Amino acid sequence: MKTYRVDISSWTASFRYPNLISGLQPTLEVPPLSTVLGLINAAAGQYLEHEDLIIGYYFEFAAKATDLETIYMIEAGKNGQGSNSGKSNVIQREFLFENRLSLYCADSKIIDFFREPVFPLLLGRSGDLASVEQIEEIELAEIDHAEKIRGQIIPLKGNFLPGVIQALPKYFTNTFPRQNIGTEPFSVIRYNVFDLTTKIAAFRDHTLQKDGVDIYFHHFKL
């Protein structure tokens, strides 16, 4: 399959676990689909209504550390909007160091946004500035039974792969306040796991890691 690949790197990144509000804030080891689609929106400078989007991605990092951070916890008021009460707190937040996100999409319109992104690209928090390293057109070989699934999230249902299982949103609405769209359980599989036999159809990128990574393509409709 002919597709484009955008390589994005950042010094730091942090993808928060949904539903955890206080205490240590761990980071997911792979960004959820909503983060990646948000990144595309940042590059596009607008909210995109995806009728039919096929997208795959791979994420790796060099280290994980914990930062001490002041946060402002605002209580939810009416209609889910912020209220006037809350408090500041010092929390431990995990973050990832020296990261790389490879984004695969055959739609050149999506890819073109990364050639001159409108807003700064961020991988998580507002300080996690990221840069586009390169954009290239590549050919990926189809694999019927993927073995090298890693650095990705895979829908749990029907696949039942090991990994951290998390209910993750696929996208957010552009309403006020924002609503999750398509939350479902995913296996979050970090980049450095062993091969395993699956029945998943995927595409192999030979250039990643030592002997390639099988990229699963998510099919997203709004």
Place this chain on the structure above:
Amino acid sequence: MKNLKTQGFILIDVDVVALNNAGKSTSTEAENGVATKRIQKNGRSYTYVSGQAWRYWWRNALQKDFNWGLSPIIREAKVAFTAANPIQFADDDVFGYMKAATEVVTDEKGKDKKENITVTRVSPLKNSAIVSVTSVQVVENWSSMSRHEGDAVPYTKQEYSAIMKGMFSLDLEAVGTFAAYNKTGFKNLSAKLREEALAQTGSSEISDPHLPSAKGEAHQLVRLDKSIRTQRISETLSALKFLSGGAMQTNNMADVAPTFVILATTTSGNHPFSHVATSKGSIDQTFELNVDGIEEILRDFKAQIQGKVFIGHRSGFLSSADVQKLEVLKSQYPGVVELGSINDMIDKYVAQVEKQIP
């Protein structure tokens, strides 16, 4: 709209510091041990300063050296927030805010009613953490508090010497430009503040190119007078010269003002200068300036770079080989690369950006 951004890259060179601490040390045998922030990668340490701490230094420099009246912190019961008034307070404008509140307004029938005036502003200034370029040997040192009679109170702290890198992106279109419509992260002004903003001399309304309304029409943004926006942008960038800060200053005072800086205006949100400082050596211990990388950026992003790229370095910081490479780069790109001392380059970049501001 050209979508202009200032893309900046800095290096700081510090000796025996503990710039940003991480609370109680869990690796010490001492009872009172303070740990410094660091990342362990492949068994080696890389020290860092949170992006949040860098912003704190930046804000303080603007207050001390540019007389910015910082937005007052208002405390009501358990909550604290800034005034969220970017018209009056430049730091609210540049650094962003969130304020959840209600305001009593008079409706059309003359009745008082409570209206939600929750406002948020995404910071036009985004900055990375400041991370050591090379691996760093962190040492644990003894100190004691011993000014009084009786036993001294001993404690330990972690200290290091390092060359550290940071980068930032300042959205030149967003400074002094505010939305008053209801979108998460976009409603910067309450209706009252919007009126106040429009009443300012020289302020105007412009169409928002990014977020059309449900009907597909452009929302209107309030934009302050060009002189105010220019002043806020120039001072934010000039403040780099006066950055100071870091924890434990009495014992570990260090100069955290940049010893190397790259400043450029781009038409893109992409930060191109993230890989210009690298490390080499068997344990990543030697700093190296990637001049070839800078050259690659000048070539690859030629169409997105507006005006000149300013590279400033403090004399004695770079090796003579690196300085020579930069001189060659300057001669290869006449009219594109300016090279000089830190403060001179910051001033010259600020003079350039003042002409570029829309």
